[in-house]
Amino acid sequence: xxxxxxxxxxxxxxxxxxxxxxxxxxxxxxxxxxxxxxxxxxxxxxxxxxxxxxxxxxxxxxxxxxxxxxxxxxxxxxxxxxxxxxxxxxxxxxxxxxxxxxxxxxxxxxxxxxxxxxxxxxxxxxxxxxxxxxxxxxxxxxxxxxxx
Amino acid sequence: xxxxxxxxxxxxxxxxxxxxxxxxxxxxxxxxxxxxxxxxxxxxxxxxxxxxxxxxxxxxxxxxxxxxxxxxxxxxxxxxxxxxxxxxxxxxxxxxxxxxxxxxxxxxxxxxxxxxxxxxxxxxxxxxxxxxxxxxxxxxxxxxxxxxxxxxxxxxxxxxxxxxxxxxxxxxxxxxxxxxxxxxxxxxxxxxxxxxxxxxxxxxxxxxxxxxxxxxxxxxxxxxxxxxxxxxxxxxxxxxxxxxxxxxxxxxxxxxxxxxxxxxxxxxxxxxxxxxxxxxxxxxxxxxxxxxxxxxxxxxxxxxxxxxxxxxxxxxxxxxxxxxxxxxxxxxxxxxxxxxxxxxxxxxxxxxxxxxxxxxxxxxxxxxxxxxxxxxxxxxxxxxxxxxxxxxxxxxxxxxxxxxxxxxxxxxxxxxxxxxxxxxxxxxxxxxxxxxxxxxxxxxxxxxxxxxxxxxxxxxxxxxxxxxxxxxxxxxxxxxxxxxxxxxxxxxxxxxxxxxxxxxxxxxxx
Amino acid sequence: xxxxxxxxxxxxxxxxxxxxxxxxxxxxxxxxxxxxxxxxxxxxxxxxxxxxxxxxxxxxxxxxxxxxxxxxxxxxxxxxxxxxxxxxxxxxxxxxxxxxxxxxxxxxxxxxxxxxxxxxxxxxxxxxxxxxxxxxxxxxxxxxxxxxxxxxxxxxxxxxxxxxxxxxxxxxxxxxxxxxxxxxxxxxxxxxxxxxxxxxxxxxxxxxxxxxxxxxxxxxxxxxxxxxxxxxxxxxxxxxxxxxxxxxxxxxxxxxxxxxxxxxxxxxxxxxxxxxxxxxxxxxxxxxxxxxxxxxxxxxxxxxxxxxxxxxxxxxxxxxxxxxxxxx
Numbered sequence: 001x002x003x004x005x006x007x008x009x010x011x012x013x014x015x016x017x018x019x020x021x022x023x024x025x026x027x028x029x030x031x032x033x034x035x036x037x038x039x040x041x042x043x044x045x046x047x048x049x050x051x052x053x054x055x056x057x058x059x060x061x062x063x064x065x066x067x068x069x070x071x072x073x074x075x076x077x078x079x080x081x082x083x084x085x086x087x088x089x090x091x092x093x094x095x096x097x098x099x100x101x102x103x104x105x106x107x108x109x110x111x112x113x114x115x116x117x118x119x120x121x122x123x124x125x126x127x128x129x130x131x132x133x134x135x136x137x138x139x140x141x142x143x144x145x146x147x148x
Numbered sequence: 149x150x151x152x153x154x155x156x157x158x159x160x161x162x163x164x165x166x167x168x169x170x171x172x173x174x175x176x177x178x179x180x181x182x183x184x185x186x187x188x189x190x191x192x193x194x195x196x197x198x199x200x201x202x203x204x205x206x207x208x209x210x211x212x213x214x215x216x217x218x219x220x221x222x223x224x225x226x227x228x229x230x231x232x233x234x235x236x237x238x239x240x241x242x243x244x245x246x247x248x249x250x251x252x253x254x255x256x257x258x259x260x261x262x263x264x265x266x267x268x269x270x271x272x273x274x275x276x277x278x279x280x281x282x283x284x285x286x287x288x289x290x291x292x293x294x295x296x297x298x299x300x301x302x303x304x305x306x307x308x309x310x311x312x313x314x315x316x317x318x319x320x321x322x323x324x325x326x327x328x329x330x331x332x333x334x335x336x337x338x339x340x341x342x343x344x345x346x347x348x349x350x351x352x353x354x355x356x357x358x359x360x361x362x363x364x365x366x367x368x369x370x371x372x373x374x375x376x377x378x379x380x381x382x383x384x385x386x387x388x389x390x391x392x393x394x395x396x397x398x399x400x401x402x403x404x405x406x407x408x409x410x411x412x413x414x415x416x417x418x419x420x421x422x423x424x425x426x427x428x429x430x431x432x433x434x435x436x437x438x439x440x441x442x443x444x445x446x447x448x449x450x451x452x453x454x455x456x457x458x459x460x461x462x463x464x465x466x467x468x469x470x471x472x473x474x475x476x477x478x479x480x481x482x483x484x485x486x487x488x489x490x491x492x493x494x495x496x497x498x499x500x501x502x503x504x505x506x507x508x509x510x511x512x513x514x515x516x517x518x519x520x521x522x523x524x525x526x527x528x529x530x531x532x533x534x535x536x537x538x539x540x541x542x543x544x545x546x547x548x549x550x551x552x553x554x555x556x557x558x559x560x561x562x563x564x565x566x567x568x569x570x571x572x573x574x575x576x577x578x579x580x581x582x583x584x585x586x587x588x589x590x591x592x593x594x595x596x597x598x599x600x601x602x603x604x605x606x607x608x609x610x611x612x613x614x615x616x617x618x619x620x621x622x623x624x625x626x627x628x629x630x631x632x633x634x635x636x637x638x639x640x641x642x643x644x645x646x647x648x649x650x651x652x653x654x655x656x657x658x
Numbered sequence: 659x660x661x662x663x664x665x666x667x668x669x670x671x672x673x674x675x676x677x678x679x680x681x682x683x684x685x686x687x688x689x690x691x692x693x694x695x696x697x698x699x700x701x702x703x704x705x706x707x708x709x710x711x712x713x714x715x716x717x718x719x720x721x722x723x724x725x726x727x728x729x730x731x732x733x734x735x736x737x738x739x740x741x742x743x744x745x746x747x748x749x750x751x752x753x754x755x756x757x758x759x760x761x762x763x764x765x766x767x768x769x770x771x772x773x774x775x776x777x778x779x780x781x782x783x784x785x786x787x788x789x790x791x792x793x794x795x796x797x798x799x800x801x802x803x804x805x806x807x808x809x810x811x812x813x814x815x816x817x818x819x820x821x822x823x824x825x826x827x828x829x830x831x832x833x834x835x836x837x838x839x840x841x842x843x844x845x846x847x848x849x850x851x852x853x854x855x856x857x858x859x860x861x862x863x864x865x866x867x868x869x870x871x872x873x874x875x876x877x878x879x880x881x882x883x884x885x886x887x888x889x890x891x892x893x894x895x896x897x898x899x900x901x902x903x904x905x906x907x908x909x910x911x912x913x914x915x916x917x918x919x920x921x922x923x924x925x926x927x928x929x930x931x932x933x934x935x936x937x938x939x940x941x942x943x944x945x946x947x948x949x950x951x952x953x954x955x956x957x958x959x960x961x962x963x964x965x966x967x968x969x970x971x972x973x974x975x976x977x978x979x980x981x982x983x984x985x986x
Contacts, residue, residue, distance in 0.1 A: 007578045011320055018327060027339060028983040033608030036983050037334040037341055040596045044327045051320035058316075068577050072373025079369055079545070080570055086549055087562040099546050106542040113538065121539065125546055137178075137196055139554050140691075140724060195698045195725065199707065292859030293843075333729060335844050337983045338761055338821045347736050347770045350729025416853045417846075471872055472856060473849040476697060483699035486868070487707070489948035493872025557726060558733075597846060604843045605815055605859065 001065045008056025015049035018042075078110045094144020095134075099126035152279065159505030163513050168211055171204070172510045175212035176517045179219020186227050186544070187360045187551030187565075189236025190220035190460075194480050206488035207503055211510040213481050218270055218460045218511070221420075222518045225262040225453050226529055230255055231544055233364030237355040238420035238456040240586050241428045243363050245441060245448030256388030256530045258449050261398050263522040265454040269406040270515040273458035276410050277465055278508050281497070285469035288414045293601035294613050296417065298622035300595045303422060305629055306429040306587070318584050321575075325588020328353055332593070336600045348560040355421065357552045357565040358589055362582045364548050365569025368541050370576055388527055390446075398450035401431050405454030412455075413462020416474035417594070423459040424452035425587050461511070468504060470494055685745055685925045689720040692748050692915075695734025697727045700848070701866060701951075705783055705913040706750040708945035712936035717928075730820060732758050732770045739771035743920035745929065749776065753824055753912050756969035760976040761822045776916040777926060778965055780933040781956035783946070784912035786886025787828040787864045788896060790879045795861060800883035800902055803862070807838035815841040816862040817851040821982065825851060827975050828864040828885055828909040832899065834978055835906035855879070866911045867892060868950050885909040891952055908971065912954070914961070930957055 022029075022038040022045075030036025082102050089098045103122035107113045133139045162168060175197075182193035193216045201209035224235030229246035242262065249258040276284075291299070304322070331342045332352035343349040390398070408430065409423040431451040432441045441448050464481075466474040471492035473479035485492050490500060497504045532540070552565045572582050606612035614620045692713070694706040706723045714721040726734035731754050738749040755773060762769040789800065797803040807814050818826035821844045833840055843860050845851040848869065855863040856878065863870075867890050873879040874893070881896045885907055889898055899907035915933055917926060936942060937955045946953050956964055 003578045007580065011324070014324075021342065025341075027341065028337070030983065033610075034603060035600055037337045037339040040592070040599075041327065041330045041341065044323050044330070044592075048320060048323040048327060051316055051323055054316050055314075055320060070577070072370070075373025076369045076570075076573060079372060080566065083365070083545065083549065083562070083566040083569070087559055087566060090553065090559055090562065095550075099550075103542045103546060106545070107539070111538045121542075125543055129546060129550055133550065133554060138199075138722075139196055140557070140722070141550075141554075198698050199723070202707065202711075289853065289857035292854060292857055335820050335846055338981070339765065339983070340767065345768065347729050347732050350732060351727075417850055466853075470856065472853050473699070474853075476699070479699035479849055480697075481699075483704055486949055487704060487945070491872045491950070494876040494878060495872065556728070557724070558728075593846075601843050601845070604841065607812070607841065 003065055003068060005056050006065055008052045008054070010052070011055065012049050012052030015045040015052060018045040018048075075110065079106065082106055082110075091142045092144060095141040096126045096130050097144050099129070155501060155505045156278070156509065158502060159507075159509030160512075162207065162502050162506030163211070163509035168208060168506065168510060169513065171208045171212040172215045172514045173517055175215020176219040176514050176521060179216035179221075180223035180518065180521060182216065183220035183223020183235050184226045185551045186233045186235060186364055186548045187356045188554055189224065189238070189356065190217045191477050191480070192555045193217075193220050194477060198480060198484060201484055202487060206485060206490045207506050209484050209488060210481060210503070210507055211514075213484055214464075214507065214511060215514050215517075217477060217481075218266075218457060218514065219518055221457045221460055222263065222266050222522055224456075225266075225449075226259065227364075229258045229262065229449070230529060230533060231364065232367045233544065233548060234359045237359050237586075237590075238424050238459075239453075240359050240363065240421060240583065241424040241452040242449055244428075244583060245443070245445050248442065248444035249446070249449065250533070252444050254390075254394075254444065255533065256526050257390035257394055257446075259526040259529060260388070260390050260523060261394065261446060261450050262453040263519060263526070265398060265402040265405065265450045266457040267515050267519040268402050269409060269454035269458040270461065270518075271512060272406050273410045273413075273461035274508060274511045274515070276458075277461045277468070277511075281465050281469040284414055285466050285472075288416060288466055288474075289470070289472075290618060291415050292616075293598045293605060294616050294619040295622065296415075297595065297598035297602055298613065298619045298626065299415070300591055300598060302622060302626045302629075303426065303587075303591060304595070305626060306425055317580050321580055321582065321584040322588045325585035326592040326595075327588075328358065328585065329589045329592025330596070335597055336604070346560060348556075348558050352593060353564050353589065354556070354561055355419075355586065355590055356555055357561040358568045359586050360548050360552055361565035361568030362572035362575075362585060364544070365565060366572025366576055366582070368544060369569060369573040371537070372541050388530065394446050397446040401427075401447040401451035402454045404430060404434075405451040406458045409455030409458035410462040413459030414465045414474070416466050416472065418459075419475070419590055420456045420459045420463075421586070421590055423455040423462075427451040427455035467492065468496060468507070471496060685928055686717055686719040688746055689722055690717075690746050690748060691724045692721055692750055693724050693726050693734050693738050694750050695726055695728075695731035695737075696752070697725060701785075701868075701911060702731070702750055702752050702913060704949055705946075705951065708942050708949075709750060709782060709915065709933075709936065711945070712939045712942035713932055715939060715941070716932045716935045729770070730754060730758065730823060736770045738916070738918055739775040741918055743918040743922075745917060745921050745925035747918065748779070748929070749916040749918075750782075751776075751914055751916050753910060753968060753972065755916075756965075756972045757822055757824070757827060757976055760973045764977065764981055773969060775919050777919045777921055778961055779915040779917055779926065779929050779957075780937075781912060781914045781954060781961045781964060782933075782937070783951050784910040784954040784956075784964075785866050785868065785951060786884045786890060786898075786908075786910050787825065788867050788870070788884040788890060788893070789829075789832070789862060789864055789882045790855065790870050790874070791862050791882060792855065792858065793877060793880050795880075797882065798880070800897065800899070803882055804836050804838055807836075807840060811839040812841050814862065815843050815860040816864070817843050817845050817854040817860040818864070819848040819851050820844050820846060822976060822979070824909075824911050825864045827972055827979075828907075829862075830979055831909055831971065831975050832864070832885070832904065832907040834975070835899070835904040864909075871950060892950065906971075910968065912964075912968070914965070933957070 022042055027038035028036035029038045086098055086102050100122045104118050107118040134141045182188050194213050224239035225242045227233045227235045228239040228242040229250050232243045232247040234240045234243055246258045331349055333340055333350045405427045408427050412418050412423040431447040432438050435447055463474050463478055466472045467478035473482050482492050549562055552561050575582055602612055692706055692710045694703045696702040710721040710723045726737050738747055741747040759769040759772050816829055854860045870879055874881055881893055884890050884896055884898045886898055
């Protein structure tokens with residue numbers, strides 16, 4: 001279970017998935033003289049497949065997967081989750097509310113900073129950036145309930 | 149020659165008028181701001197401020213928009229160097245060595261070199277614009293789909309010089325990036341590929357969300373959770389400016405970057421990001437110490453930053469000389485001109501000399517303004533690094549999401565950024581390079597379109613590539629390079645890259 | 659008991675008050691978004707801005723242009739089609755509004771939107787496309803061009819802004835009307851299409867008149883004929899295909915104002931009246947003059963007729979083009 005094996009196999013699987021999708025979506029392949037929409041994706045997928053197999057099989061002896069150091073995965077998950085929350089809530093809760101919640105979550109719960117500092121920072125950041133973009137630069141940012 | 153100087157005098161008399169100077173300054177200021185924000189690049193900046201220019205006359209409007217354009221190029225390097233987040237797509241290459249320099253405490257030096265390089269490139273390329281605009285524009289027009297394909301294939305070659313690790317891994321990443329570029333509407337047949345009903349993906353995965361995600365978000369995901377926060381060497385004031393050694397190392401790359409960027413910028417349809425990629429590759433190839441690239445090579449910052457600034461002037465050549473937009477940004481500027489009743493076309497330089505020369509002169513002025521703006525700000529920006537990382541990274545996240553959202557007002561972009569961020573994190577863990585992915589993403593649609601257009605032009609005959617002189621020459625050069633490399637590979641027994649990789653592995657385990 | 663009653667009254671008020679307030683809210687009382695589905699610098703955006711400014715003046719209410727770009731306009735159009743029909747989200751659409759759903763249909767895709775999801779307000783401009791070739795090319799008149807195309811089917815190439823785009827459909831309509839076969843080289847937008855013609859990589863281009871006028875005046879390009887009902891004002895010596903005997907070759911890159919279907923009638927009436935006044939505003943006229951785009955204002959039944967006829971023509975054209983890949 002070295003990193004090389006895992007990544008090589010993953011890439012090869014991705015390539016296979018692309019080829020399968022070209023087939024399923026019935027994208028015409030065309031010919032060498034008139035390549036169709038599936039032509040280049042298919043060629044690239046084959047190249048990726050070859051590369052994946054080569055990496056898995058011939059890659060230099062690499063560290064086992066566990067040794068890479070995934071220690072921070074909880075943190076990573078929290079941050080990713082926060083970003084996903086922002087993507088989902090941005091157009092429903094409005095910019096300022098969403099960003100304040102996201103920032104506060106990261107600082108207070110993930111980083112365990114004191115509550116007052118967290119709130120001050122989060123509200124300040126959200127309101128400040130909103131002001132710069134919406135009012136000064138006139139880029140419309142989504143507003144949520146209560147006109148937030 | 150005398151006539152040109154006379155015209156330039158006219159231009160300066162226009163450009164140095166206080167009101168015009170003011171608008172150039174405003175443009176540069178806003179441009180820098182826009183450039184510093186992750187993801188929001190010159191196109192977004194110009195589009196945002198276009199309405200504000202409607203109340204002005206043509207010259208002021210163009211001067212302000214141009215100020216935003218290259219101001220954004222100056223500003224884009226700031227977040228790239230300090231936080232490894234591309235300020236805009238073209239600054240991706242600066243993330244590699246610029247950030248490494250910042251980690252070593254040379255962040256101030258990197259910023260200064262970027263600013264000075266941008267200034268020199270900007271100024272010199274304007275000279276090129278001034279003297280050579282019409283003949284260059286005509287030459288650029290002769291680049292049709294077959295020539296583009298040949299050039300882009302040459303550009304693919306650049307990938308080989310970007311990686312410092314295993315060749316197969318970089319090729320795999322390039323293939324992955326190229327595949328990502330296949331998402332969207334196929335311009336030749338009308339099929340929606342891999343969009344799964346999401347109309348926003350019709351134009352493909354944007355470069356901005358992917359670049360910000362792969363570099364910036366991935367960086368945060370990887371470092372935020374570390375037990376010990378990243379140890380950034382905090383420089384003293386004295387150490388903020390580059391040493392004499394560093395200046396010497398950056399001189400030639402700046403020169404080469406300027407020429408390369410300008411030439412690539414002239415070609416209609418080329419993206420700025422290509423000029424910085426090519427410059428990086430050229431510098432790495434020509435360097436006496438290629439193993440430094442990726443770990444803080446000065447040339448890796450000086451070259452690409454100069455290239456993308458001179459590409460800005462290059463992009464204006466077809467716009468001013470022919471009235472033809474060479475990309476989305478010149479298209480907006482052309483529209484701004486049309487709105488003011490100036491019809492851009494081949495006769496623009498003759499019919500409206502005060503516009504053209506005033507514009508050229510204001511670009512000189514603007515570059516000086518930006519240099520003055522940016523150098524003192526180096527100290528200010530570097531101090532941002534003093535903020536404790538646990539407070540810094542949520543702020544960076546907010547800015548990144550804001551920037552990526554603001555470009556198109558689309559939440560889909562934020563999702564792409566997030567997903568690519570996670571992918572980038574995994575790739576870092578598994579020891580893959582992410583720069584080839586971005587290059588592949590940018591090149592893929594162009595390569596495919598050029599190939600199929602060429603075949604449409606020739607009704608399916610591949611001979612078109614050798615029948616046309618420019619395309620033939622470029623392909624010949626590409627073939628030559630491939631053969632040369634194969635020869636070197638065979639002869640030396642071990643590719644220098646593989647040797648590098650082994651040396652690095654040795655370093656890591658020791 | 660008392661508390662429960664108070665609560666009930668409060669609840670009723672909480673529901674009723676906003677309703678009452680909303681019903682009595684005059685239109686407009688909030689900023690209106692005019693969605694331009696194309697990026698800044700294009701026809702839609704350049705037309706949208708003067709329209710927004712003039713409407714703002716007439717309605718005495720802020721009207722802001724919002725660019726929602728993507729998928730040749732589909733993203734912006736879908737956005738408005740699915741937005742709340744309260745009159746605060748409007749669309750400045752180009753003729754591609756009729757093309758995109760047809761294209762979706764022939765690919766068996768769920769259409770991003772359908773034409774009947776919109777309520778037309780007014781037509782603002784309708785520029786006919788014109789056929790341009792380089793001055794060095796051998797065709798001096800449209801007749802020579804068509805005759806040559808008949809002799810050498812599939813040999814003369816033309817560029818376009820993308821498959822099923824406005825420039826492509828215009829040329830297709832001509833091909834069908836004149837019975838000729840041309841070679842299509844799609845490009846990624848109108849700018850690259852023009853560059854390709856100027857550089858000699860293709861032989862012809864159907865283009866909106868505004869962008870090619872400077873090149874015609876400079877002697878680089880020659881206009882052969884136009885797709886309009888009448889001749890282009892700036893090019894009075896260029897005949898129309900109708901005059902040349904091909905009445906089916908009629909195509910306009912028109913820009914019209916739409917609202918989502920379901921917008922209340924009084925709001926629509928107010929908008930129509932406002933647009934009529936806006937188009938007469940001197941600033942608007944001056945702006946359109948600078949853009950060299952003639953105003954072609956149509957409203958009500960006239961617009962509906964124009965729109966329906968145009969939509970029918972385009973749907974027909976798209977169906978005739980079919981799936982390009984299947985024809986190889």
